[in-house]
Amino acid sequence: MIANLPEISMTQTTAGPDIATGRLPDDAYAENFSDLHPLLDPHEALVEADRCYFCYDAPCMQACPTSIDIPQFIRQISTGNPTGSAKTIFEQNILGGMCARVCPTETLCEEVCVREVAEGKPVKIGELQRYATDHYMGEHGASPFTRGAPTGKKVAVVGAGPAGLSCAHRLAVHGHDVTLFDAREKAGGLNEYGIASYKSVDEFAAREVDFILSIGGIELKTGMRVGANLDLAELRAGFDAVFLGIGLGSVNALGIDGEDKSGSLDAVDYIADLRQADDLSTLPVGRRIVVIGGGMTAVDIAVQTKLLGAEDVTIAYRRGQDRMNASDYEQHLAQTSGVRIMTWMQPKALVAQNGAVTSIELERTREQNGSLTGTGETVTLPADMVFKAVGQTLVQADLGGALSLEKGRIVVDADRKTSLADVWAGGDCVLGGEDLTVAAVEDGKIAAESINAALSA
Amino acid sequence: MADLRTEFIGIKSPNPFWLASAPPTDKEYNVVRAFKAGWGGVVWKTLGEDPPVVNVNGPRYGAIHGKDRQLIGLNNIELITDRPLEVNLREIKQVKRDWPDRALVVSLMVPCEEQSWIDILRKVEDTGADGVELNFGCPHGMSERGMGSAVGQVPEYIEMVTRWVKQHSRMPCIVKLTPNITDVRKPAQAAHAGGADAVSLINTINSITGVDLDMMSPSPTVDGKGAHGGYCGPAVKPIALNMVAEIARDPVTRGLPISGIGGVTTWRDAAEFMALGAGTVQVCTAAMTYGFKVVQDMIDGLGDWMDEKGHTSVDQFTGAAVPNVTDWQYLNLNYIAKAKIDQDLCIKCGRCHIACEDTSHQAITSMVDGARKFEVIDEECVGCNLCVNVCPVENCITLEPMAAGSIDPRTKRPVEKDYANWTTHPNNPMAVKEAAE
Numbered sequence: 001m002i003a004n005l006p007e008i009s010m011t012q013t014t015a016g017p018d019i020a021t022g023r024l025p026d027d028a029y030a031e032n033f034s035d036l037h038p039l040l041d042p043h044e045a046l047v048e049a050d051r052c053y054f055c056y057d058a059p060c061m062q063a064c065p066t067s068i069d070i071p072q073f074i075r076q077i078s079t080g081n082p083t084g085s086a087k088t089i090f091e092q093n094i095l096g097g098m099c100a101r102v103c104p105t106e107t108l109c110e111e112v113c114v115r116e117v118a119e120g121k122p123v124k125i126g127e128l129q130r131y132a133t134d135h136y137m138g139e140h141g142a143s144p145f146t147r148g149a150p151t152g153k154k155v156a157v158v159g160a161g162p163a164g165l166s167c168a169h170r171l172a173v174h175g176h177d178v179t180l181f182d183a184r185e186k187a188g189g190l191n192e193y194g195i196a197s198y199k200s201v202d203e204f205a206a207r208e209v210d211f212i213l214s215i216g217g218i219e220l221k222t223g224m225r226v227g228a229n230l231d232l233a234e235l236r237a238g239f240d241a242v243f244l245g246i247g248l249g250s251v252n253a254l255g256i257d258g259e260d261k262s263g264s265l266d267a268v269d270y271i272a273d274l275r276q277a278d279d280l281s282t283l284p285v286g287r288r289i290v291v292i293g294g295g296m297t298a299v300d301i302a303v304q305t306k307l308l309g310a311e312d313v314t315i316a317y318r319r320g321q322d323r324m325n326a327s328d329y330e331q332h333l334a335q336t337s338g339v340r341i342m343t344w345m346q347p348k349a350l351v352a353q354n355g356a357v358t359s360i361e362l363e364r365t366r367e368q369n370g371s372l373t374g375t376g377e378t379v380t381l382p383a384d385m386v387f388k389a390v391g392q393t394l395v396q397a398d399l400g401g402a403l404s405l406e407k408g409r410i411v412v413d414a415d416r417k418t419s420l421a422d423v424w425a426g427g428d429c430v431l432g433g434e435d436l437t438v439a440a441v442e443d444g445k446i447a448a449e450s451i452n453a454a455l456s457a
Numbered sequence: 458m459a460d461l462r463t464e465f466i467g468i469k470s471p472n473p474f475w476l477a478s479a480p481p482t483d484k485e486y487n488v489v490r491a492f493k494a495g496w497g498g499v500v501w502k503t504l505g506e507d508p509p510v511v512n513v514n515g516p517r518y519g520a521i522h523g524k525d526r527q528l529i530g531l532n533n534i535e536l537i538t539d540r541p542l543e544v545n546l547r548e549i550k551q552v553k554r555d556w557p558d559r560a561l562v563v564s565l566m567v568p569c570e571e572q573s574w575i576d577i578l579r580k581v582e583d584t585g586a587d588g589v590e591l592n593f594g595c596p597h598g599m600s601e602r603g604m605g606s607a608v609g610q611v612p613e614y615i616e617m618v619t620r621w622v623k624q625h626s627r628m629p630c631i632v633k634l635t636p637n638i639t640d641v642r643k644p645a646q647a648a649h650a651g652g653a654d655a656v657s658l659i660n661t662i663n664s665i666t667g668v669d670l671d672m673m674s675p676s677p678t679v680d681g682k683g684a685h686g687g688y689c690g691p692a693v694k695p696i697a698l699n700m701v702a703e704i705a706r707d708p709v710t711r712g713l714p715i716s717g718i719g720g721v722t723t724w725r726d727a728a729e730f731m732a733l734g735a736g737t738v739q740v741c742t743a744a745m746t747y748g749f750k751v752v753q754d755m756i757d758g759l760g761d762w763m764d765e766k767g768h769t770s771v772d773q774f775t776g777a778a779v780p781n782v783t784d785w786q787y788l789n790l791n792y793i794a795k796a797k798i799d800q801d802l803c804i805k806c807g808r809c810h811i812a813c814e815d816t817s818h819q820a821i822t823s824m825v826d827g828a829r830k831f832e833v834i835d836e837e838c839v840g841c842n843l844c845v846n847v848c849p850v851e852n853c854i855t856l857e858p859m860a861a862g863s864i865d866p867r868t869k870r871p872v873e874k875d876y877a878n879w880t881t882h883p884n885n886p887m888a889v890k891e892a893a894e
Contacts, residue, residue, distance in 0.1 A: 043526075050524040053849050056807030057823060118804040118850070 017263050017356045017384035018287040023309025029280040032307040036198040036333075037101075037127055045131040049078035051115060052123045059112035060125060065434070065442045066093040070109060074128055086136030087144050089129055093445075094145075094169045095162055097137060097208050098191050099438045100130035101199045104296075104327040108438070137207065142214040148175030150217070153455045156181065156239040158226050161189020162437045163245030163427030165212050166444030167451075172217040174452040179239070180218050183225035187213075189247060190428075191437065193272040196300040198307070227398025236422055241451045244399075244410065244418070244425040245444060248392035254292060258350025259388075263357030267291065267301040267389035274304055286384030289313040290360050292347050293389030294324035299331065301387045302339040313339045314381060318346040318365050318372060348378060350386055360386050394429050406431050415450035416443050424451055459763035460770045461756060463497065465736045466629040466654040466714050468587040470497035470560035473727065473771055474755050477718055477739035478502050478564035478590060478633070481749075483538055485548035489555070494749035495756055498560025500631075500657075500739060503537035503592045504545055504577065506567050510536045510598075516677035519666030521692060530692035531742050532666040534677065534684055536598045537566050542580070550584040560737075562631065566592040566604050569614060571621050578626040588629035591618060591653075593644070594660020596637050596687045606660070609635035612647035619651025631716060634658040634700075636693075641700040642707045649710050656704060657716035657739060659697045661687025690742035694720030698733055702782045705734030722751070724758030731771065732778035786880055791873040793865050794840040794856040796820070796833045802853035805829055809844035809854060817843050835866040 024032070040048065052074040060070040068089050076085035089096035103109075105126040113122035136144070153176045157168045160182035168178045186192050191205040213220060224230045226246060235242045251266040253259060263286070277283050285308040291298050294317035306313045315334065317324055321343050324331060334341060345362040352358060359382045363374040393408050404411045404419035409431035412418055416426045426443025428435050433443065461472040475498035476482050476491055483502040491499060512535055521530035538545055553561045563586045567573040581589060592599075593609030600607040608614045615632060622630050632648035634641060636659040645656050663685050665675040675683030697719020704710045717735030721727050722743040730738050743751050759771075768774050798809065798821075810831050813821040820837035821844060822830060833844075840856055848854045859865060861874030881888050 047525045053806040053808060055805075056811035057829075058807075059805070059829070114804040114806045 016354065017358060019263070019284050019384050020287075021284050022281040023285060023287075024281070026281060028309075033197050033201070033280060033304075035201045036196075037130070039134055040124075040127050040131045045077055045082075045128060048124050048128055049074045052078070053114060055114055059114065060109035060123075063108045063112045064092075065108070065436065065438045066099070066445065068092045068096065068129070070125055070129075073132055074123065074125070077128055077132055082132050082135040083139065085132035089133055090136070090144055093438070093441050094143070094166055094212055095191075095208065095437065095441045096129055097133035097211075098162070098200065098205065099441065100126050100133055101204070102191075102195050103438050104329065104436070106329045107327050137211055141211065143169070143211055145169070145173050145215055147172050147215050147217045150177065151175040151455065153177065153240045154179070154238075155241045155243065155451060155455075156235045157243045157245065158230065158235065159183075159189060159245035159247060159427065159429075160187035160209070160220065160222075161245055161247055161427060161440065162191060163440035163444040163447075164189070164243065165209065166441040167243045167245060167424075167426065167448045168218045168444075169212050169215060170445050170448030171451060172215045174448070174456075175217070176240075176452070176455065178218040180213075180220045181224040181226075181230055182220070182222050183228070183246075183249075185222055187220055187222065189245075193275055194268060194297075195275075195437075196271070196304055197275055198304075225398075227395065227400075232400055232402055232423075236420070240422070240455055242423045243444070243447050243451065244423065244429060245427040245440065246394075246398070247428045249395040249398065250393045251388060252391045252393055254347050254388055254390065256347050256349050258352050258357065261350055261352040261357050262355055263352075263384060264350055264386050265388065267293070267297050267387040268392065270387065271297070271301060271304065274308075280308065283308060285310050287311045288382050289385050289387065290381055290383040291315045291387045291389055293317065293387075293391075294319070294326060295389060295391070296326050296330060298324075298387075298389035299326045299334045299339075301389055302334055303337045305385070305387075306337050306339055310385075315339060315341045316345040316347065316360075316362050316381075317341065317343050319367070320344065345379070346372075346374060347386075348374075350383075351380070357383060357386055359383050392428070409433075414446075416447035417450060422454075459760045459768055461497075461760055461763075463737055463771055465560070465716065466588065466631070468498070468560045468562065468629060469558070470737070471558060472497035472752075472756050472759075473731065473737040474752050475499060475560060475562075475716070475737050475739045476744060477741040478592065479741040479745070480535060481741060481744050484540065484545075485552050488548075488552050488561075491744075491749045491752075492552075492556045492559050495752045496559070496749065498562065498587075498737070500562045500564050500590050501545070501549055501586070503564040503566045503595070504542055504581070505537045505565075505599075505604075506573060506577070507542045509539045509541055512536055512539050513679050515679040519677040519686065521666060521690075528742070528746050529690060530666070530688055531690040531745065532664050532677070532686040532688045533661070534597050534679075534686040537564075537592070537595065542577075546580055546584055549581075549586055553585045553587075561586050562588045562590050564590045564592050564633070566595065566599060568602075568604060569608060569618060571625075574618065574621045575625045578622060578628070582626060582628060586628070588631060588654075589622065589626065590631040590633050590657060591622060592633050592660075593618075594633045594635040594658075596635060596661055596663045597685060606635040606637050609633075609644055609660070610638055612643045615644050615647040616651040619648050619653045623652035629654045631655045631657050633660055633718075635660045636696060636700060636719075637663050640703075642703055642710065645704040645707070645713070646709045649713050653713070655714035655716060655736075656710075657718055658704070659693065659700055659719045661689045662693055662696065664688035689720065690746075691720040691722050694722075694726060698729060701730060701735055702733045702779065705776060705779045706782050724755045724762065727755060728759060728762060728774070729778075731775050733782070734776040734779050736771075736775055787878050789876045789878060790882060791875060791877045793859045793872050795835050795838045795859060796840065796842070796844050796854055797857045798831055798833055798844075798854050799852070800830075800832075802850050803831060804850055804853075805831065806849060807831060808847045808849065812843050812847045817841055837867060839867065 054071045073085040073088040110122035116122035187209045188205040348361040348363045364377045410425045424447040427440035463473040478500040482499045517535040519532040523529045595605030599605035632653040717730030718739040727738045810821045810823045
């Protein structure tokens, strides 16, 4: 449940914060949270596929963290072979369906598409990938791969997010017995609990998990959390290899006054509740929202609270808009959804009345000799809810001090091997990653190949 | 504005754009709509003897599509008009009376018996039509009955029937040729020998558009079976252009008026046919794809182009490209060109590289100094033009001729300034001393 939530009042009072459920007419929720990019119809897909030049040594393929053979899968769509197209995608990325929905393609494959360079209109690679993968999952349901002949080796994969799922699937292809642990009730990690709901409608994350597990040889155990009812040392003793794809379990704090008051919330928690809500109209949302941060999570929470009926949503970011981690596309999405982005603003204090946040004091910032400083000038915005979206951190204690860490993340080599010979890691919890779904998938894939090589030696 | 008026074998029309004998010209209703849209003339859909033929009641057309379902080739198994002869004749007479300034030619196909031709010619003459076109081209259905391309494939029959028509009628006579032959000059020569005033070409090409892989039947499929049909549309234009050029430059038929047919879709297509000697063009697939309105830009576009080029009438450029159509053996072997890639226009798709690397002369780089860059390697480039053709960006790759006296990096030999062709080449066992052209 959402932490620090004040008593819900359905009637607006001057004294307390204005937080309410059911701000919208009943039918508005389905419309607001419908698919951001609806599936291309077959003719649209063919026309779009025909725009691909089938480049030699294609830049898009090089830009894809999982090296999907993009010209090939697009050509397969254009030849009327969407099944083959999907296989081409899944061969490199078994979470190709989710990546098609959530990848910031405008900074990856589509950014370097020669049509983007030539005319500013890249081939819609992401939407075509979704067309192919949705076709496959709709027609066939099960993974196109078969489990390899059993090797008798046992691997523990901790975390059933994109990295863990990718790793588990590839290990199953090689015939290893995988036990896939996850702390939450459902597998999927951020795909299930984190990403904005209009990017993954109709329980797609859960269906993709089923699709991946259909290969067989993967036993899913939920409600198992490393550091709680799961111990790294015991896992190492009980399995031939361990993969950690545990993500970042904790949220960064702002470190300002009033952070403990009700109405001061972690964006990721609220999004998780939103993703799991059966009825969005039961989710309380403030009339005035301020989001602190500049990344994808900041945009996701801002847009979704706006879609839930918040009247006035502001993202406050401490640097210029060009420095925001949210892509241009995401920033544009926020702004066209009616979210205001205020830049060069850092949080100074949360103002509360009767224990509940009523406004936030922001201080203007500027860059001086490369470092950020406050100017002393402040602005106060009324706020019923303030969301923190300033990054997440690894809960180091969970790992029991056994692994080499740096900057709060697990150190891995090119094969995603940690400082322990039998432990690999990938996804958001490792150092040097891009914190993208697609990067996590690649980590899992590389680690699985490395684990397989080690276990086959 | 340039004058587009055309006089073709004595038949006047306000522009050279005629609708070919086909479904768009099967009845008064369509032809009147075409004239209202601006078409200069029509060749009425082929008349035959009564009782009229029947058509299949399933699909008559099949198509080849390009990107975004752009129709690039159309195939048909429709026969000649299936309406009673008297109805057609009555409508032809009415249309000619109502539209005296437009060309109205009537296409004919009757059995190879003199009396059959005498009978139908009299009836057509009564309508006041401007001329007749003999359909010796239709490749399906009618050919199985000894008509259409069955006649067009035998030069002796062409000459015989043409002679009957000229003998028994005062009307100008166009002989429509089939491309389903080995050498189009032979039937053209036969038409000429029989006294034809003009030839028109090409009729449709024998074809199967595709195979339905579920039914295992050619398409279009009529109750599980398919028959070859006649192929037309933009895809056949290059074949038609060559056949028109062959007749235009043949010593026997040189100067014989030609009505060009085959994939004419734009004013530019028309201008190309006319440059190769066609006095008028006939259009069908473009109208069947887009409707009659397409003629408006054909008229505007041709007129604008003529203005730009300083042509005041169509005869000023008709046939202008014919002298430049030659045989391979007379092409200048001392002409040396190299591909050049404009790096500002290049979008780095690499298609030129892979086409050259895999299938040609390994003359285009993919990397230069560690960066993705496509440059022509002059030492390897034979100037084949493949890269120009596969490049998706217009004018990005061009073939640049080398100046006489410069050294060709491929052969290390100087570029000769004089013309020299295969007829004098030392590798030619049949070489002569002086180059002929």
